[in-house]
Amino acid sequence: MSHDEFSLIREWTKRGAQQAKGGLAVGIGDDAAVFTPPPGMQIVACCDTMIETVHFLRETMQPEDIGYKSLVSNVSDIAAMGGIPRYALVSIGISSGWSPPECRRIYDGMYEACERYGVQIIGGDTVSAPDALYLSVTVFGEVESGHALLxxxxxxxxxxxxxxxxxxxxxxxxxxxxxxxxxxxxxxxxxxxxxxxxxxxxxxxxxxxxxxxxxxxxxxxxxxxxxxxxxxxxxxxxxxxxxxxxxxxxxxxxxxxxxxxxxxxxxxxxxxxxxxxxxxxxxxxxxxxxxxxxxxxxxxxxxxxxxxxxxxxxxxxxxxxxxxxxxxxxxx
Missing domain, CATH: 3.90.650.10 (PurM-like C-terminal domain)
Incomplete structure (x- = not known):
């Protein structure tokens, strides 16, 4: 994938750049995101990675499905702690077999899941991968202090x-x-x-x-x-x-x-x-x-x-x- 194509993908990820609100002080566009949990709440964080041919097959999943499921798998981990999902970091490694339009469809699926569960993408990374697509998502949530379910x-x-x-x-x-x-x-x-x-x-x-x-x-x-x-x-x-x-x-x-x-x-x-x-x-x-x-x-x-x-x-x-x-x- 060329430099220009990566630029297109990076531009697409900025769809998550919204005006800072609630506990989010800095979102997409700086070196790192900055957020503060509400008083009386603890941060709950999880990370999950999906790799082509290991965790999903193109024969059974559309690009939108891959994006949606990658986000939902992390939201589910927050739910399993009794938490509220809030923010996500997304890193995608793109191999030569994936086109910019297909990658945009992956993000379409992620943003669909974000809208459903009230999650905002606040950063991440885009890199080249040698032989398969991988997608790593980290979700941050919150739960009442001392009340996480274990x-x-x-x-x-x-x-x-x-x-x-x-x-x-x-x-x-x-x-x-x-x-x-x-x-x-x-x-x-x-x-x-x-x-x-x-x-x-x-x-x-x-x-x-x-x-x-x-x-x-x-x-x-x-x-x-x-x-x-x-x-x-x-x-x-x-x-x-x-x-x-x-x-x-x-x-x-x-x-x-x-x-x-x-x-x-x-x-x-x-x-x-x-x-x-x-x-x-x-x-x-x-x-x-x-x-x-x-x-x-x-x-x-x-x-x-x-x-x-x-x-x-x-x-x-x-x-x-x-x-x-x-x-x-x-x-x-």
């Missing part, structure tokens, strides 16, 4: 919940890859399933409600699969988690597509990843359920926390067995 907060007696269906992103990827291999367009029947992979949603409102409830224990986001996230909670909290197979929520399209290809959808739910629902534990389960209902947000109770050696167990009609740690490796 993986280590689960206690025996807590109920285990998830904020929505899981397995949709992995099922959508499987469908998209099969359509590509078969040389066919995605049918209208499976468009919604494709969107579960290409345009997952972060659960910021649910995270904020859990903080406000005062009854939340541990919290994590489902980025690597439900099994992996549960294991992280079990090990960080030093507890035993027991979930019930029949209570794990699945999207109707996921179940329908699984049936059409003879696949057990539970594998997608447990080990798929990139659903960006929240999974966690809570006391006063009935109170939290009422608050979610009043807010129009779904919530599913899937198990309980027990004393014992750290681990995750799953119960079904055949009995109770350990749940392996396996999770999504972020391919595609």
């Amino acid at each position: 993986r280590s907060g689960a206690r025996p007696g807590d109920a285990i919940f998830v904020t929505g269906p899981v397995g949709g992103s992995a099922a959508g990827l499987a469908m998209l890859l099969k359509a590509k291999a078969d040389g066919v367009e995605v049918s209208q029947e499976w468009k919604a399933l494709a969107a579960l992979h290409q345009r997952p949603e972060a659960q910021v409102k649910a995270g904020r409600l859990l903080v406000a409830s005062g009854h939340a224990g541990a919290l994590n986001d489902v980025s690597d699969g439900l099994a992996s996230e549960l294991w992280e909670i079990a090990e960080a909290s030093g507890v035993r988690l027991l979930i019930e197979r029949d209570k794990i929520p699945l999207d109707r399209d996921v179940e329908a597509y699984a049936a059409s290809i003879g696949q057990d959808p539970l594998a997608w739910a447990l080990f798929g990843g990139e659903d960006y629902q929240l999974v966690g534990t809570a006391r006063e389960a009935s109170s939290i359920k009422e608050q979610f209902l009043a807010s129009g947000l779904p919530l599913f109770w899937i198990g309980r926390v027990e004393s014992g050696a750290p681990g995750v167990w799953i119960a079904d009609q055949q009995g109770t067995r350990p749940l392996e740690k396996g999770g999504y490796n972020h391919f595609a």
Whole structure:
């Protein structure tokens, strides 16, 4: 990519240069951004990197989807702490196979996500990459001081919940890859399933409600699969988690597509990843359920926390067995 083409991309990133407001004193246009969190709030920061062929495939993702998902994956990490996402830094490494118009479409997707979640891009970098595109996003958020929700907060007696269906992103990827291999367009029947992979949603409102409830224990986001996230909670909290197979929520399209290809959808739910629902534990389960209902947000109770050696167990009609740690490796 030529110097002039990089100039075009850098010019496009300035779309995020808005008049400083709130806690932002200096945004895009200087050596670094400057912001101050509101009184009584702590900064929450996270960073995630997506690399072509490792974390996404051009065959299954449009440029806008890549940009959107790169931003949402970080917003989800802020949500998993109970925080409010505020600002983002974006660094993009562009290989020769990507044109300026395609890169602009990536930023279109990022700015779409920014608008949805109230995030402002306040800086970053643009560089040349040798053989693939990479996209690194850092998001800064805020949460009430001392109230961030951690993986280590689960206690025996807590109920285990998830904020929505899981397995949709992995099922959508499987469908998209099969359509590509078969040389066919995605049918209208499976468009919604494709969107579960290409345009997952972060659960910021649910995270904020859990903080406000005062009854939340541990919290994590489902980025690597439900099994992996549960294991992280079990090990960080030093507890035993027991979930019930029949209570794990699945999207109707996921179940329908699984049936059409003879696949057990539970594998997608447990080990798929990139659903960006929240999974966690809570006391006063009935109170939290009422608050979610009043807010129009779904919530599913899937198990309980027990004393014992750290681990995750799953119960079904055949009995109770350990749940392996396996999770999504972020391919595609």
